Amino acid sequence: SQKIEQNSEALNIQEGKTATLTCNYTNYSPAYLQWYRQDPGRGPVFLLLIRENEKEKRKERLKVTFDTTLKQSLFHITASQPADSATYLCALPYGGGFKTIFGAGTRLFVKA
Amino acid sequence: DAGVTQSPTHLIKTRGQHVTLRCSPISGHKSVSWYQQVLGQGPQFIFQYYEKEERGRGNFPDRFSARQFPNYSSELNVNALLLGDSALYLCASSRDAQETQYFGPGTRLLVL
Structure with a gap:
């Protein structure tokens, strides 16, 4: 069955540094991959979608890479700010795109 | 435009009871998905x-059921509640079945 793994431990970084989060998947070849942000007690918020034929995608301070050979996506936040502190989830479609599997998420803490 | 709305925001039930959770999608969105987050x-x-048709079902028991109405709103029903059903229930809508999903704030269910 499909499986997604994200850094289980929280990531602590200093303000201004680049945060890098990892998403690995197995038994699967997704057509695209998505990243979401979730704050405590709230629903996830969509950030970026990257398709299998795209190596990299950027949006403001965010950058996502997608390596279908390694079965891995990296999510970067440059010039991080305390307001970036949240849990970041990666998600993949399966079942013909009618189902979605989420990773457990990585908790990011940015210290001022 | 209003985002995805869910009701109620919080709910307390006892084991064996039944619960109905409601979701209104973003205007123009025809697809609704339900998630459980522990x-x-x-x-x-x-x-x-x-x-209004089920396109995907996850690995949940038959105690869980849902439906979608002509106005694209949706209900999630859970019968014979168990303690383990305590969770945040999230609804997400999208324009099409295989597009980016936008999440509501969730309903927090506590089963005692």
Whole structure:
């Protein structure tokens, strides 16, 4: 069955540094991959979608890479700010795109 | 435009009872998906509905059921509640069945 793994431990970084989060998947070849942000007690918020034929995608301070050979996506936040502190989830479609599997998420803490 | 709305925001039930959760999608969105999120984990896919038909079902028991109405709103029903059903229930809508999902704030269910 499909499986997604994200850094289980929280990531602590200093303000201004680049945060890098990892998403690995197995038994699967997704057509695209998505990243979401979730704050405590709230629903996830969509950030970026990257398709299998795209190596990299950027949006403001965010950058996502997608390596279908390694079965891995990296999510970067440059010039991080305390307001970036949240849990970041990666998600993949399966079942013909009618189902979605989420990773457990990585908790990011940015210290001022 | 209003985002995805869910009701109620919080709910307390006892074991064996039944619960109905409601979701209104973003205007123009025809697909609604339901997820269960337990503390410390990512959302687990339960159902996806598109144009009032079930398009995807996750690995949940038959106690879980859902439906979508002509106005694209949706209900999630859970029968014979168990303590383990305590979770945040999230609804997400999208224009089409295989597009980016936008999440509501969730309904927090506590089963005693």
